[in-house]
Amino acid sequence: MSKLSLYDFNDSILGLLECPVCMDSMCSPIYLCKNGHNICSECRQQVTKCSTCRDEFLATRNIALENLAEKVLYSCDNADAGCSEKMFMIDFPDHNSKCPYRLYDCHQMGEDPCEWKGHRWDLLDHINKVHTRKLKVDENEPNILHWKNFNINETCVYSQLLSLYGEIFWLHEKISAEEKRYYLAVQYIGLTEDSTNFTYKVEFASKCGAYEVTFKSFTHNDVEEKTALFQSGKCASLEYPMIQHIINGTTLSLKLSVTKFEE
Numbered sequence: 710m711s712k713l714s715l716y717d718f719n720d721s722i723l724g725l726l727e728c729p730v731c732m733d734s735m736c737s738p739i740y741l742c743k744n745g746h747n748i749c750s751e752c753r754q755q756v757t758k759c760s761t762c763r764d765e766f767l768a769t770r771n772i773a774l775e776n777l778a779e780k781v782l783y784s785c786d787n788a789d790a791g792c793s794e795k796m797f798m799i800d801f802p803d804h805n806s807k808c809p810y811r812l813y814d815c816h817q818m819g820e821d822p823c824e825w826k827g828h829r830w831d832l833l834d835h836i837n838k839v840h841t842r843k844l845k846v847d848e849n850e851p852n853i854l855h856w857k858n859f860n861i862n863e864t865c866v867y868s869q870l871l872s873l874y875g876e877i878f879w880l881h882e883k884i885s886a887e888e889k890r891y892y893l894a895v896q897y898i899g900l901t902e903d904s905t906n907f908t909y910k911v912e913f914a915s916k917c918g919a920y921e922v923t924f925k926s927f928t929h930n931d932v933e934e935k936t937a938l939f940q941s942g943k944c945a946s947l948e949y950p951m952i953q954h955i956i957n958g959t960t961l962s963l964k965l966s967v968t969k970f971e972e
């Protein structure tokens with residue numbers, strides 16, 4: 710008898726789990742027709758007759774096949790984009806939200822929210838083509854940024870894409886009128902484990918122009934939503950009394966540097 714590898718065995722089971730209508734892998738609940746043919750729950754709602762024998766469907770489920778479906782390893786939904794992860798059905802939601810091959814949103818500040826969705830490696834190209842106002846940030850020099858007309862009474866969120874070291878990052882900023890607080894976070898776009906290859910440092914300027922209040926952290930990974938990031942306490946933030954203490958008229962000035970660890 711020829712030897713079957715575990716992966717081949719897994720794939721042969723996956724073949725049995727293919728829905729005859731949509732060709733996707735079926736998972737619980739799986740329904741049956743009168744003659745024992747299977748159908749996935751989504752297709753079950755859309756078709757009235759079995760595609761194999763044209764007979765009626767039953768309300769009965771194929772429990773044995775549902776149990777089997779839980780034991781099989783499935784490929785990620787983003788396999789076509791390059792993800793090679795295989796996982797149990799139960800791990801799908803968690804992986805989908807973190808998969809580095811998923812579709813990303815564009816957060817770039819502009820008149821209207823940007824509708825673009827795409828792969829992370831297409832993001833820079835999209836920004837260059839569509840968004841004209843861009844932030845220039847230098848790799849080796851600390852970058853001096855000025856928040857003009859800084860108004861603590863108006864909540865606003867700004868995101869800008871940074872392109873440094875051949876990598877891309879989001880610079881997220883928020884003024885929260887409710888919390889009377891200003892937030893700044895730099896988020897690395899790419900594999901989660903690579904976000905700790907970079908640090909960012911924020912130095913706020915005092916009224917006399919000296920840079921004193923300092924914050925330093927690894928860049929954040931791209932799994933966390935920016936709102937969660939602001940709330941997490943892991944990013945740079947300033948309370949209103951401190952802002953009042955250092956703001957120059959209505960301009961808040963800061964130095965931002967992003968540094969890469971050299972091996």
Ligand SMILES: [Zn+2]
Nearest residue numbers: 728731749752
């Ligand atoms: Zn189906």
Ligand SMILES: [Zn+2]
Nearest residue numbers: 742746759762
């Ligand atoms: Zn049938």
Ligand SMILES: [Zn+2]
Nearest residue numbers: 785787792808
């Ligand atoms: Zn994936």
Ligand SMILES: [Zn+2]
Nearest residue numbers: 815817823825
């Ligand atoms: Zn965009």
